[in-house]
Amino acid sequence: MVRIGIDLGGTNIAAGIVTDDGKLLHKVETPTFAERPWQPVVEDMIALSKRALTEAGCTVDDLRSIGVGVPGTAINGVVVFCTNLGWHDVPLEREFRAVINRPLYIDNDANVAGLAEAVSGVSAGVPNSVFLTLGTGLGGGIIINKKIYTGSHGVGGELGHLTFIAGGEMCTCGKRGCLERYASATGMIRLASEVMRTHPHSGLAQAANNDPANLTGKLIVDQAKEGDPAAMMVFDQYIHYLAQGINTIISFIDPDMVVLGGGVSKAGAFLLDAVRLALPNYIFFRTLPHASIELAVLGNDAGIIGAAMLGAA
C-alpha cells in the first residue's frame, strides 16, 4: 500500500508515490500556471496523481490516501486561503473524491515540510519540533508528539506573523512588526538594501551593482562568506533577529528541536553555526537544557513526503 503526496507551489505542482514509512518511490511534476482559475489547476493535480500511480506501477487499489501541501490554509477539505494562487474556499477534497475516491488531507506547506522532517528527516528521533521555512516569507510548522499541531481552529503555526517588533515594519498581512519582516530572506534583503545605500563601495553593493533589485539572500550570504564587512554586518543582524525569533519559540513551547528550512537554510553550516552561537544571548533559562537547532535535510522532497504522511497520523 502507498500514499500520494502533492506539493502545490506557485510555479510547479509535484506529486510523488510514498511508502507508509515515508520513502519516496516515484515523483512527477508539471507547471502550475497559477494565473489560471482553480478548476484547471485542480484537474492537473488529479491527472498528475494518476500519472504518478501508473508510472510507479500502482493502481487506486494500492492507494491508502492522498495528501496535499498548499501555500495557504485549509480547513475541512477546503482551501480557505491560498494568496499566491488567488484561491479562496476551493473545495479540493470534493473535486478529488469525485475522481479518486480516497481520503484526502490538506495542510499548509510549512506544516507539511515539518512533518516530513519529523517522519524521515532530521527531527525523526524526537517527538516535538518546530520547522521554520526561511524564504520569501517565514512559515512555521509545529509538530507535537509526531503530529502537526494547528490548534483549536486550525489557524495556529503562523510563526511568520508573531509580533516581533511591535509598531515595526509594515507586513503584507496588514499588521506591523511581524517576525517575517525580519527573519525571512525578504527581511535580510531589506537590511542589505539599507546597508548598501550607506556603503556604496562595499563588496555587497558592487556584487548587486548598487541596485536593490539585484539583492538576493544567496548574494548576501555569499558576500558575507567572502568576508565583505557590509554583508557581514547584514548577516550578523539577521542572525540576531533569527535567534530572538527562536527564543520566542523556545520560551513558548520548548520543543526538542528547531529545524531551519527554506532558501536561507541553503547557507548551511555558515547559518547554523552563527545561529547556535547567537542563541544563548537570547534564551530565558541559559543553564537548563533546551531545543537543539538543526538544518532541514529533505530539501524539495519534504513537500511531497510530508503531504503523503498527512494520512498516516
Added chain:
Amino acid sequence: MVRIGIDLGGTNIAAGIVTDDGKLLHKVETPTFAERPWQPVVEDMIALSKRALTEAGCTVDDLRSIGVGVPGTAINGVVVFCTNLGWHDVPLEREFRAVINRPLYIDNDANVAGLAEAVSGVSAGVPNSVFLTLGTGLGGGIIINKKIYTGSHGVGGELGHLTFIAGGEMCTCGKRGCLERYASATGMIRLASEVMRTHPHSGLAQAANNDPANLTGKLIVDQAKEGDPAAMMVFDQYIHYLAQGINTIISFIDPDMVVLGGGVSKAGAFLLDAVRLALPNYIFFRTLPHASIELAVLGNDAGIIGAAMLGAA
C-alpha cells in the same frame, strides 16, 4: 479522597483541601518570611498541610496527592529556580515525602492557575487555553487537552519572555524587549511615568502626586475609568501592547480561549472590552474563528485548586 494544593507565594503560603473535581473544601494560610533559608519555609509548608488535613477532618489515608505552585520552575520534584525566594535546586519532593508519603507535584504558579481555570473556572468548557497573569511580571500557563504543557524540557510557557520588541526595554532576565516589559502592570507603570513627566497637570499626575513611586496599575486604571486623558493614553497603549501579545499567542498555538488573570485583570470589563475591541487589528486571519478572550474567575483560590489538580491529570 482529597488532594492538598499549596500556593507558595513571596508573602504568604496558602494550603487547601480540594476534592477530585476541583472544589476547595478548606483553606489555611501562614506568612512565608521569604528571607529565611528554604528549610524552615518547607517545614512550614509541611506543617500547614497537616493542619489543613486535620481541620478538614481528614487524615493522610484520605489523601491522594499534594501539589505545589511555585513562583519559579520545577523539574523532577526539584525547584530549580525560584528567584523571589532565592531558591535554587530545592529538593521539595524529597522533603515532603519524608514526612507525608504521597505523590508530590510541583509546577509554576501561572501554569497552576491556568489549570485551575481549565478544571473549574472560566476555561472549564474547552480543551485548549492560555492563561496570562498580568501582574508585576507576566506569567503564562499553556493548557493543551486539559493538561499543562511545558514542552520537552519543562522550560516552555514563559510567555513573559517572548521577544516582543527586539532591541527594546531591558528585562530583568537580561534580554531586551520581552513581552513582560510591555504587557505587565510594571509595563503599564513605566508608560505612565513617562506620560506623567510630560503631563504634570493631568489627573494621573495629580493622583500620583507627580511621584512615579506612587504609580500602581490600579491608580492608572482608576484614572482612565474616570476619563483622565493622560491615563486613557497610557491605558490605550497598554491595551494595544497586550492585544499584540495575544496575537502572538493565537498565531502560535491558536487556543480555544485566552484567559486574563493577575492584578491588572481586576480592571474587569473595562480591560476585557478594550482588549476585545483592539484584538481584530492585530490577528492574522481576521475572518476565521479564533480564541475568545475572557477574565479569570477563581481569583486567589486558583493557586490552591490548580496545585491540587496537578495530581489529577
